[in-house]
Amino acid sequence: MNNATNFDYLVAVAGGTLLFGLLTVFIIYFILLYRKSQTKLHFERERRKKELLQAEVEIKEQTLVNVSREIHDNLGQAAALVKINLSLISKDISEADQQKITESSELIKKLIDDMRSLSQSLNGDNIKRKGIIAMLNIDKERINKTGYVEVNFQHPSKPIDLEFDRQTILYRILQELFTNTLKYAKATTIQLKIEENDTEIAVNYSDDGIGFNYQSALSKGAGLTNIQDRCGIIDAKLYFESTIDEGTQVQITLKKRLTHDSNSSRR
């Protein structure tokens, strides 16, 4: 090869290498940029989903408050009037009928107590007034009264340090867990423990019921999905462990203060 050919040879090789290098760099750069955009899109979607869920929870909470007020104000008042009327009637009738009236009065009294308890449990405003610990104690008493399941509840001696909105959602999650245990688990005891340190709150819930398959239960009903979604809203980490015939364990941990990069993780 002469000198001119050598130069041309070099130009061809250098040009070709540069072209392939540039093409490769471009493709890699594009892929990285695209992934970044996808991540941004993902976070944006998650944020919107969270906002939507938050709005849904707020609407549900408001509905529950309305139902609670209705139970307390109207049904409770009506039941109280029935009780007063029964006590007035009882003076003018035979002893056998009086016995029936007394039994009815007792039933009405129980009905009023149950309605009051239910009304308290439904009303999210009570969490603001009393805190989640007091509300869970009310639920514990209510469930224990049924005699089907015994709830053991361990908690810090003072009210937990968590925003009321998040307390309300955490409370609804625990109510959903209680409901699931009562409806499906055939359990005899429920252990509920709330622990708090400087940065985190940990909730451990377990029952000794028949357990379930997590994935199939997730696809069947809205209960577990609700729990997952609510955990997402309050940026809580949810851990479910359920073994057939050995019961279910649920662990929820959440940071006391929300940070921008905190995300929920689920199993």
Added chain:
Amino acid sequence: MSRYLHTFCFLFSITSIVVYSFFDSHRTHYYVFLLGGYSLFGLIVFKRLNQLSRLVVLNLLFVFLSELTVRLLIHHHIESYPIYHLFIPVQIAFYGFIYAKISSIPRKRLFFVIVASLMLISLLTSIFIQKINYLPSIGFILLSCFAIPLSLLKFTEMINSPISRKLNLQTVFWFNLGTFFFYSITFFIYSFFPFISEGPDWVYDLPWFANIYFYTFYFISLVVSLDQRHSL
């Protein structure tokens, strides 16, 4: 079908290297065979493809028939360059139509006026500058100058409006990647041909590699399209 893509890409690369290294005289046959295979595949699954992929199949078929005709003409010692002179305006029309479909090009009427003008320029070039018995390198440069910006525009759009599907499972990505990759090389080769022509022998093999990878990217876009039939 996307799950078999890795295996296909591996086998394709190995076969291409083997053909390149040991079957020098069969390279062109291999290229035409690939084109025919991809076209046939496209025709078989045509009804299951989305709009973009159907256009790609039609284009593959056109390229296959053009290349087949070129080989037959060469075989019978007849001048084959006129085929390429016809090939270029058709390709300009194809890319114009397809990018108008998949990109949000503003002023579409103006865009189609540009497409028509480029087709006319390529034909005029074939008549007055690089006559039909010569390789239409100017036409190829023109086509590259048209296809590269369109693919870049689409890449930009993809970044600005991403979708959640994985990039390697997107029809548009493979189509665009093929177009960008092939026409960048085509532009380089034909623009610097006087320098390159003096270079090593393997420089002449670049278009062969560029072509087989180009149409393989299009084929991958077809395969990917089968799993996402209802979107572009």
